[in-house]
Structure formats: structure tokens, C-alpha cells
Amino acid sequence: MTLRTEEMILNVGPQHPSTHGVFRVILKLDGETIVEATPVIGYLHRGTEKLAEDLTYTQIIPYTDRMDYLSAMIGNYALVHAVETLMGLEIPERAEYLRVIAMELNRIASHLVWFGTYLLDIGALTPFLYAFREREKILTLLAELSGARMTYSYMRIGGVKWDVPDDGWLGRVERFVDDFERALEDFHALVTGNEIVQARLQGVGRYDQETAIAYGLTGVNLRSTGVAYDVRKAKPYSIYDRFEFEVPVRTEGDLWARYLLRMEEMEQSRRIVKQAVRQFPSGGEIMARMPKLIRPPAGEVYTSVESPRGELGVAIVSEGKPQPYRIHFRRPSFVNLQLLPKLLVGQNIANMVAILGSIDIVLGEVDA
Amino acid sequence: MRDWLYEPLTLGRFAGMALLIFGLLNVVLFLVTYAIYIQRKLLGWMQSRVGPNRVGPYGLLQTIADVLKLLTKESFIPSHVDRPLFLLAPIVAFAPAFVVFAVLPLTDRIAFSDIGVGLLFYIGVASLSTLGILMGGWASNNKWSLIGAMRAVAMMIAYEIPLVLAALGVVMQAGSLNLTAIVASQETVWNVVPQFIGFLVFLIAALAELNRTPFDLTEAESELIAGYHVEYSGFRFAFFMLAEYVYLFAMGALISLLYFGGWLPPHPALSFIPGGVWMALKTLLFAYFPFWLQATFPRVRVDQLMTFAWKGLMPLALVNIVLTAALKTAGVV
Numbered sequence: 001m002t003l004r005t006e007e008m009i010l011n012v013g014p015q016h017p018s019t020h021g022v023f024r025v026i027l028k029l030d031g032e033t034i035v036e037a038t039p040v041i042g043y044l045h046r047g048t049e050k051l052a053e054d055l056t057y058t059q060i061i062p063y064t065d066r067m068d069y070l071s072a073m074i075g076n077y078a079l080v081h082a083v084e085t086l087m088g089l090e091i092p093e094r095a096e097y098l099r100v101i102a103m104e105l106n107r108i109a110s111h112l113v114w115f116g117t118y119l120l121d122i123g124a125l126t127p128f129l130y131a132f133r134e135r136e137k138i139l140t141l142l143a144e145l146s147g148a149r150m151t152y153s154y155m156r157i158g159g160v161k162w163d164v165p166d167d168g169w170l171g172r173v174e175r176f177v178d179d180f181e182r183a184l185e186d187f188h189a190l191v192t193g194n195e196i197v198q199a200r201l202q203g204v205g206r207y208d209q210e211t212a213i214a215y216g217l218t219g220v221n222l223r224s225t226g227v228a229y230d231v232r233k234a235k236p237y238s239i240y241d242r243f244e245f246e247v248p249v250r251t252e253g254d255l256w257a258r259y260l261l262r263m264e265e266m267e268q269s270r271r272i273v274k275q276a277v278r279q280f281p282s283g284g285e286i287m288a289r290m291p292k293l294i295r296p297p298a299g300e301v302y303t304s305v306e307s308p309r310g311e312l313g314v315a316i317v318s319e320g321k322p323q324p325y326r327i328h329f330r331r332p333s334f335v336n337l338q339l340l341p342k343l344l345v346g347q348n349i350a351n352m353v354a355i356l357g358s359i360d361i362v363l364g365e366v367d368a
Numbered sequence: 369m370r371d372w373l374y375e376p377l378t379l380g381r382f383a384g385m386a387l388l389i390f391g392l393l394n395v396v397l398f399l400v401t402y403a404i405y406i407q408r409k410l411l412g413w414m415q416s417r418v419g420p421n422r423v424g425p426y427g428l429l430q431t432i433a434d435v436l437k438l439l440t441k442e443s444f445i446p447s448h449v450d451r452p453l454f455l456l457a458p459i460v461a462f463a464p465a466f467v468v469f470a471v472l473p474l475t476d477r478i479a480f481s482d483i484g485v486g487l488l489f490y491i492g493v494a495s496l497s498t499l500g501i502l503m504g505g506w507a508s509n510n511k512w513s514l515i516g517a518m519r520a521v522a523m524m525i526a527y528e529i530p531l532v533l534a535a536l537g538v539v540m541q542a543g544s545l546n547l548t549a550i551v552a553s554q555e556t557v558w559n560v561v562p563q564f565i566g567f568l569v570f571l572i573a574a575l576a577e578l579n580r581t582p583f584d585l586t587e588a589e590s591e592l593i594a595g596y597h598v599e600y601s602g603f604r605f606a607f608f609m610l611a612e613y614v615y616l617f618a619m620g621a622l623i624s625l626l627y628f629g630g631w632l633p634p635h636p637a638l639s640f641i642p643g644g645v646w647m648a649l650k651t652l653l654f655a656y657f658p659f660w661l662q663a664t665f666p667r668v669r670v671d672q673l674m675t676f677a678w679k680g681l682m683p684l685a686l687v688n689i690v691l692t693a694a695l696k697t698a699g700v701v
Contacts, residue, residue: 129416
């Protein structure tokens with residue numbers, strides 16, 4: 001006798017612990033094997049780009065906090081950098097150093113959230129708490145600098161809002177950076193060497209370089225296939241050319257490669273912060289001379305920065321008014337997520353969770 | 369106490385036994401309550417947290433508060449469930465966890481029912497709780513719980529067999545299925561030494577049997593939200609959870625009895641400490657062991673788990689049986 005079987009439609013999300021926000025995938029399952037996956041996005045859509053058309057450039061900054069809310073500093077910078085490029089502004093050195101320190105600390109914090117939640121996705125509880133303990137130190141430092149823990153709005157067009165707190169903040173940053181080296185070693189000892197972690201990650205969710213380029217992937221998702229593309233090196237911005245750091249690249253293209261790359265990126269960011277603290281100028285302004293109302297000249301500009309998730313680009317069309325005529329954000333989470341349906345076919349539910357986690361999306365950025 | 373079972377049942381004896389059973393259940397519940405508290409504390413410390421510390425002094429009343437909260441919640445039954453099965457499932461999962469305590473001797477003198485096939489009884493009854501999980505998952509009429517329940521059944525089949533085969537080594541060595549006799553046979557050396565392979569297989573299979581990390585696939589939070597008990601809330605959910613915890617202790621006791629000499633002290637010089645204390649210590653140790661793993665390991669994938677059970681544990685358990693038989697024939701053990 002043959003049993004009649006049929007495919008099952010399983011709705012994952014928008015409320016599911018492993019979709020990392022309000023993301024939904026409709027899975028067609030054959031047993032536990034995924035036959036078809038249809039992502040549904042837009043639950044967090046706020047129309048940032050349209051709203052920005054009625055705002056002055058400075059007023060747009062808080063909206064960038066809320067796109068990739070795990071690395072708001074880098075979101076802030078992406079916007080102000082585009083406007084500054086359009087205006088051809090010269091930024092004071094002290095402000096640039098503060099920006100780099102803030103951005104790289106934020107990158108570590110963002111990767112720590114990824115590390116913790118990713119291991120939570122594959123069933124390990126403890127690394128989450130260890131990662132958040134380290135992240136808490138960074139958030140405290142950034143709160144001391146900017147006044148906020150996550151939505152900083154720290155950058156301004158022409159510089160930064162606040163100077164270094166005069167109570168030895170830089171010393172605390174350096175101490176954190178030194179301690180963090182040991183924390184990273186602990187993570188590697190506790191997690192990277194674990195047999196089950198390796199068995200879960202190696203060889204899963206693999207794609208090749210052509211696919212990655214065809215889908216426009218950037219960041220770790222691209223570098224895991226052997227392309228050494230990091231905006232900080234490819235199109236240097238700010239003062240990144242003053243620091244020694246490497247762009248880690250692997251060629252496997254699987255979850256394991258992406259795991260190792262993000263771990264290595266934390267180490268590289270740590271190096272950058274350490275150098276920046278050492279080179280920090282003892283004096284100087286934190287804001288360039290700016291008019292009360294910022295009116296960039298008419299024209300178009302596209303600049304991009306390396307966010308923890310990939311290439312975060314900002315395109316502005318200006319008519320010389322205080323508000324942009326049109327602004328567009330190239331959000332790496334959104335672009336990277338497009339590969340998901342292709343990757344999920346033939347996988348099971350456990351792998352689905354691991355693959356989604358390895359793309360590392362932030363729903364605020366996907367939906368903008 | 370044992371003699372009671374062989375004497376005619378009078379009203380007085382029945383009342384006495386009922387009272388004793390009630391007392392024992394409460395003792396078990398009390399122990400479980402505080403063992404949960406200690407486990408949560410330990411888990412907290414392992415995860416650089418403080419653990420429960422709000423309800424009562426040092427959080428001592430936390431578990432009681434949790435249980436009370438669950439028990440006083442609205443008894444909510446979703447409209448789309450298979451009602452009779454849905455109501456029955458928590459009981460089917462819950463009862464075997466307590467029934468198995470009947471055959472677990474606590475010391476050489478205290479045993480509720482010292483039946484000849486104690487081990488067989490334990491294994492048979494314990495596997496019934498999977499039925500409860502399957503019923504619950506099926507009756508919930510929810511896709512997540514269905515997947516969880518299916519995984520539970522697949523795991524039960526995959527792990528029950530190596531578990532039994534590993535235990536068979538002990539049975540062959542002791543020449544008895546009676547748990548008291550099995551402990552008595554470890555007077556000179558604990559079974560964990562001659563049966564080391566069997567012990568490893570048994571321990572791993574027991575973790576899968578208990579649905580603990582790294583084999584907690586049936587309720588994999590990050591994959592299946594809560595697995596088979598997605599639709600359960602209030603005291604029915606408490607039943608599932610309690611069954612899981614009590615079963616944890618039963619398994620801890622069984623491991624101590626089979627491999628660590630039950631109430632026997634590690635060295636004859638330590639025999640001034642009562643056997644019950646040794647038994648309790650060993651049981652707690654093996655009941656805590658899964659929490660240590662929970663703080664350490666991620667979850668394996670369902671296909672990896674099956675491969676591991678059928679291609680890893682099964683042959684190992686069979687090798688253990690052959691080895692035991694050979695050693696027994698040669699007269700070494």
C-alpha cells in the first residue's frame with residue numbers, strides 16, 4: 001500500500017524567533033525538505049526615502065539610525081558623507097578620528113549581535129549572553145560619546161555633534177579594545193572549535209562567486225566566495241587609508257566561511273580602533289564651518305561605505321534646496337536577502353534558520 | 369515495606385499505602401522544585417548571569433511561583449484542536465515519568481516495587497511518554513507541533529534501540545533485569561569500568577531520549593518555536609514540562625543504578641555515609657549533567673542525529689554486547 005503524501009505549506013514568521021525581526025518566508029515543504037521558499041517583506045516599511053524628501057539634510061540623520069539599527073553610526077556616516085561629498089566639504093581631522101572610532105566600535109557591536117543570535121539560531125544559548133556582555137561595554141562607550149545606546153544621531157554634516165568626553169574616554173576605549181582580544185580568543189575556544197558547530201556550518205548554504213556577483217551581494221556574503229571587495233579599501237573614504245588592516249577573504253562560500261570572516265572582521269575593526277586611539281589628535285575642531293541652513297549645490301552624488309552587512313550606498317539628487325529632491329539608500333541587507341529563495345531550495349528547516357542567519361539581515365534596513 | 373505487597377490488602381493497608389504514595393509524590397515534587405531552582409542557578413552562573421533571585425530569599429520561591437502561575441492560568445484550548453486527544457496528551461506524557469519511579473530502588477531497603485524485570489519495566493513505560501508527545505503534536509493541529517512530534521517519534525525509534533542495547537550489556541554482566549540485583553553485582557567494581565563503551569552509548573542515547581541539548585530537536589526554539597507544545601498553555605504546558613523534569617531525575621537515577629553502583633559508596637571506607645545519600649548525590653549529578661551540556665552545545669541537525677544514532681551508536685552498542693559476552697565467557701568479569 002502506498003500512503004498518499006502531499007506538500008505542506010509552512011508559514012515562517014513574521015513572528016518567529018529566528019527571522020530576526022518581522023520577516024516572513026512561506027515554505028513549501030516535502031517532509032522537512034524545502035521545495036519552494038517565498039520571502040515576504042515590508043512589515044517594517046516606513047517610507048524613509050519619501051519622508052526624507054520633506055526633511056532638511058540634518059533632519060534625515062535620525063532616520064538613518066533606524067534603518068540598520070545595529071550599526072547606526074555607519075548609517076549616520078553614509079548620509080553625511082554623501083552630503084559632504086556633494087558640498088565638497090573639508091572635515092576636521094579630530095572629527096574624522098572620532099567618526100572612525102565610533103564606526104568601528106559599532107561594527108564590532110553589530111557583529112557581536114550577529115554572533116550571539118546566530119548561535120542562538122543553531123541552538124547554542126550561552127554565546128548569546130557572552131556576546132551581549134561584550135556588546136554592552138561598547139554600547140556604554142558609545143552612549144558616553146553620543147548620549148544614546150543605539151540610535152546615536154552622532155554625526156553631523158561637517159563633523160560630529162560631541163567631542164570626546166573629558167573623563168578619560170579614550171583610555172577606556174583602549175582598555176576595552178585590549179580586553180576584547182581575549183574575549184575573541186574565548187569565543188574561538190568555546191565556539192569555533194566545537195564539533196557540532198562545524199558540522200552544522202561546513203558545506204551548508206554554499207554559492208559560487210558568479211552567483212554572488214550576479215545577485216549584487218556585498219560584504220561578507222561576497223567575500224566568502226573569494227572576492228576581496230571592501231569599500232574601505234576599494235573606494236577609501238574618511239581616513240581609512242591611514243590605518244593598517246586586512247580584508248579577510250575566504251573561498252568556500254558556505255556558512256562556515258561567513259562565520260569565520262565575521263569573526264575575523266571583529267579583530268580587524270579592533271586593530272583599526274586601536275590605531276585610531278593611538279593617533280588621535282590632541283586638539284582641533286570637531287565641526288567644519290557650516291551655514292545655519294545646509295543647501296548643497298544642485299547635482300547628483302552617489303557614495304558608499306562599508307557597513308557590517310555590505311556596501312551601504314547613498315544617492316542624492318539635489319536641486320540646491322535645503323531638502324533633497326530625491327534620496328535613495330542602497331541597503332545591503334535588502335540586496336543580500338534576494339539570494340535567500342535560491343539558497344533555501346532542497347534544505348531542511350534547521351538549515352533554513354542557519355542560512356537566513358548567515359546572510360545577516362537587519363529588518364529595519366531591508367524594509368527601510 | 370516490601371512485604372506489604374505480598375500481604376492481603378486490607379482497608380488499613382490500602383490507606384497507608386495511598387498515604388505513602390501521596391507523600392512520595394510530594395517528596396518527588398519538592399525535590400524536583402528545588403533541583404530546578406539549583407539547575408537554573410547553575411545555568412545562570414555558566415552564562416554569566418545570576419539566575420533567579422527575585423521571588424523569596426535568593427529566589428528560593430521562584431519555581432513555586434512559576435508553577436503557581438501556570439496552574440492558575442486560564443485553561444485555554446484552541447478551537448481547531450482534536451479535543452479528546454489534546455486533553456489526554458499531557459497526562460499520557462506525564463504519568464509514565466512518575467510510574468517509572470515505582471521500580472527504581474532508592475537504597476537496598478527502600479524500594480517501592482522490587483519487581484524481577486525492573487529495567488524492562490522502566491524502558492517500556494518510559495517510552496510511553498513519546499506517545500504523549502506524538503498525541504499532543506498531532507492533536508494540536510498545528511504544523512510546527514506536527515513537525516516536532518514527528519521528530520520526537522523518529523528520535524525515539526533511533527535512540528531507544530541503542531539505549532536498550534547498551535543496557536543489555538549491564539544485564540548480561542549482572543545476569544538479572546532486577547535493578548537491586550544489578551546494583552548488588554557492582555559490589556567490587558562499578559559497571560562504568562567494564563561497561564565503559566556501553567555507558568557512553570547509554571549516556572548519549574539518554575540525552576536524546578530526554579530531548580536535551582544537543583538533541584533538543586522536538587522543541588527546537590529557534591526552528592520550531594516550541595515544537596510539540598506550541599498550542600499548550602497553563603497547567604497542560606506545566607504537565608509537559610514537569611514530565612520532562614521528573615523524567616530527567618528518573619534517568620539520572622537509572623544511570624546511577626546501572627553504571628555507578630546506585631547506593632554503593634565509591635570506597636568501602638566511606639560506607640558510614642548512608643546509601644540513600646550516595647544514591648541522591650549520583651542521581652543529582654546525572655540530572656545536572658544535561659544542563660551543563662545545555663550551556664555548552666548547539667543543536668545538531670535532524671539528519672545528523674539520525675546518522676549518528678544508526679551508524680555510530682548502534683554498531684558501538686552491538687560491539688559492547690559482543691565484548692561483554694566474550695569477557696563473560698572468558699570469565700574476566
